[in-house]
Amino acid sequence: MRFINSLAGRLSKGRRSPLAAPALLLSALLMSAAAVAVFTPANAVNKTSDADAIAKGRALFLVGCSSCHGKNAEGITSPDGGQYGPSLVGVGAAAVDFQVGTGRMPLANPGVQAPRKKVVYTEEEISQLAAFVASLGPGPAIPTSADWDASGATNEQVVRGGEIFRTNCTACHNFAGSGGALPGGKYAPKLTGVPEKYIYEALVTGPQQMPVFSDAVLTPQDKRDVIAYLKTTESDPGYGGTSMGALGPVSEGVFAWVGGIGVLVMFAVWIAAHTARTKKGSAS
Amino acid sequence: MSKAFDSNDKNAAATAKPNKAGKAAEWADERLGLAGLAKKNLRKVFPDHWSFMLGEIALWSFIVLLLTGVFLTLWFKPSMAEVTYQGSYAQLRGLEMSEAYASTLDISFDVRAGLLMRQIHHWSAMLFIAAMIVHLMRVFLTGAYRKPREINWLIGGGLLLLGILEGFAGYSLPDDLLSGTGMRIADGLVKATPVVGTYMSFFMFGGEFPGHVIVPRLYIAHVLLIPGLILGLIGAHMLLLVYHKHTQWPGPGRTNDNVVGYPMLPVYAAKAGGFFFIVSGVTTLMGALLSINPVWKYGPYNPAEVTAGSQPDWYMGVAEGLLRIMPGWESHLFGYTISWNVMIPGQIGPFLIFGAILAYPFIESWVTGDKREHHLLQRPRNAPTRTAFLVSLMTLYGLLWAAGGNDILATQFHLNLNSITYFMRGAIFIIPAIAFFVTRRWCISLQRHDNEKLLHGYETGIIMRSPDGAYSERHLPLDEERAYSLTARDRDQVYVGAPEADANGIKSRAARKDRLRARVSAAMFDANVQKPTSAELADAHHHAEEAAAQDHALIGHHADGHELDGHREYLVSDEPLRDH
């Protein structure tokens, strides 16, 4: 406190406003109070609320998830050796937040791939489920906004993110993040309109067929750069008109035939069509 | 000096007082002697039909390509030298890329109307080739390729090939990720050539792929060599068109010996010229509103990168589809590799399809032995085998195109990528065959339908009840013009072949060929329905008159169903003729 006092005094020397020193002091006081509020009670509360959340999460899990993933999330093996649901031990809170937060889980019906759909659980329930699964074994935690927030990225970082994106992601997700096909009816989903947090979580956890991009190789900064590139490109105006789904030359070709040739043939029909004639009788 | 000028002026004024245009024409004629040419061609007749304008779409697209292409060359730098991009598109700034790609970005972002011209150029290229194919289909389906137009048929084929080559070269110039991937695949195709493939690849790229020379080399082909050839062939194509005069549909007064239509000046010039502006206007609007090949999203070419949805432009779709569905066959013989999996789809398949269609007219003329000139078009139904052949090839083309976009089909329609491929492997053989038989039978029943109309008249939709209670639909005869148009076609002659072998019983090669010809001729024409003979027509008309007499008796009884509602008696013969 004495340090802040003296700092305020020194800073205010060169200033005109006599209110500067008290104002700075006040804000410093508020900040330290906030820090105390954030840190101390959090630790104290965490223990009880953690246990509470895990218990609630377990209850939710038993109702909504255990039929496929097993009562202890150990996974259920089907008679033919496959899996109804994989083991969730060690997948971490991030995986739960991604799968449930994007509506992929709980699965509506079995299929080759869990599609993105309406989210079933509330945010609080998702965090309780995540807490429960995280308690089963160590795994990636839910990233904070400090991890995924790329809004302050420099242009250089955006450019770098583009490079990483084109090397690692476009093969499946397409150059504009429009998604692409995988074998056997599976697919890489669209990336446009996906919140930053879920992109980050997908990179860390490798959901479904997607490979993992661990922090040790693709650092959190690399991941933020990719997110920055995606979000920047998404907000680009349509420089050359509407994008027609940004699917590449196939949609362009379809349009050239259906739209281009179609319209021009209609014009040709009009040009060569016989014009209206008057009745024979009225000709003079 | 001025004296001479004066006297000249006086002379001119004295003779005819020509207006300015006349003077200019006189000036030109005195030096070029154009009047002789002009007198023949200024009022040259062109028949009018929408399908005769399909080739024009291609021609006008080509002009648009030339104009926009010249605009693009003013900024494009065909070089693979590495530069650091410092232009307006922030997401790529500071990256190393080829000058070709950087200058394409500059055209797109730093030249006003640059992106517009790029997009018009690309759309025109797609339309150019599409229009050539539609035009080819029209010529094929109507038999317009028959004598004396076989050479023009081949020139057209050459134009299509060159157009596709030109398009592919243009696709590769921007050196973005997509065009580089295309070149990578082209390199794979070249390398699969037996014996010389590796050498061809090294000579093409000036060493190992991608090297540093392919963009400038493709550029000179794209802006000079191929367009020059295309222009020359278009010139020849048009000259032959003028010399042969355009074909026409048969009809009253439209025979094999004349051509009926509007004169070049003014109607045809206005229509053709107007169509140029329409084609360029439509293409410009497409360029304005529909983004095509957004190179900035693909990024510069990097041989370690690829994107989902890597496809060539549509006209390469056949090769792409074949490449995708081909099983992985490869032979290893005496230490050499033969890549059937690349050679068949890339170097053999597309040319086989193309060759089949180009060769068909010659096979047909060998079978018929027809040496006459043909200037009247055939309706597609009147050549069932030919029509069915083209429809089956179109089906094949469509299937292969779909196979080339199997990943897009899979994602857009939630299908299984592998199932599409397995399906296509069988479908490209089975479905075109089905299409062939269905089309052939369809054509033949349409021919029958035509004969029905000729013999028994068209259906009026009026149901008559005879005194003994039988119901029948009333038919009325076609009017004379319509009936003539339907019968204005040749009868197919099935070639039966020369009498079997010679006296010694030796089957010569010529005899074998002759028998083959007879067999193909029977297959092509035997099932066709021929137009009725005069006797059949007379007979049918006699019947019709009898029936009409009966009907007349009924009409006398006001049995038209409107006796009670106060409408006047409905006379079918007042109705305009229906169009089928």
Next chain:
Amino acid sequence: MSAPTEHGAEVAAAVADPIADPGLSEHQPRPTDVDPAKEKRAERQVAALFAISAISSILFVVAYFSFKIGEKPDVVMGLGASHVALGLTLGLSLLLIGVGAIQLARKLMADHEIVEYRHPAVSSEEDRETALASLRDGIAESGIARRPLVRNSMLLGLGLLGVPVVVALRDLGPLPGDALEHTVWGRRKLIRLVQDVTGTPIKPEDLEIGQLVNGQPELFFEDGANETYDLQSEKAKAAIIIVRMQPDEIAAAADRKDWGVDGILCYSKICTHVGCPISLWEQQTHHLLCPCHQSTFDLADNGRVIFGPAARALPQLPITVDSEGYLASQSDFLEPVGPSYWERG
């Protein structure tokens, strides 16, 4: 259609039209031909089309100078304003000239059909005779036919001119030699595997099960790599992917047992079909799919082809760990990477 000349007479009888040609139908006037009011209206219509086109051209100029492009372009409704405005105005001025001209031709120009007679494409017998005679005279006067020595030597000379034309193209490119059989991985032993773009070297413990790294040899990230290597050409062969699977799921061939590290395997990224880079890795099935033509390789089974047009397994790079614990190559690929070629064997 078929009229073999030998059956001329018979054909002529059959071809005789069952219905006689009624001749050209009478010309019927259009409303604009007989009704002056309609004619005036059509005239105004065409003029209006041309006038709007002219206005549109002026608007093009206005748009050209008023909308900004470049780094901060003007945007209207989410689209590039300059581009769309220029395109719409230019497109409209072109289209309307066209529509106006067509309307002019359809409504106002004389529309009497004209008949022109055709002539056979063949030249007259007389012309043909004269041409042939001239040709014969020309050849005779040249004396080529009488002097076989001159003729043959000329043909030889002309024929051999083709040789310089072909030979002069020799320097289009170097001969292949064994260039396709090696990659930069063969430059030395223990080249580190690094992540592409960032150049991060990789330790086995950095990789999780199900991880994919798109990699390159470290050589490309050393100082002066730009000068030492033709980067694009070398990357086109040396690009790799590194994946980690459960060790017990890998069915390595007998001679490949020591090619990986703890379930980490490294394969060429270049497809053996026509050379697209592949990195669509399904971590659960261990399948790698090529986005270009859908060849699918099983990375748990030595890169074997399980689907699609590729014929050969994906080449595998034997890897190990260097003294500092980073993943590094044991040697070059043991077979040529990328698409097949004739001499590949």
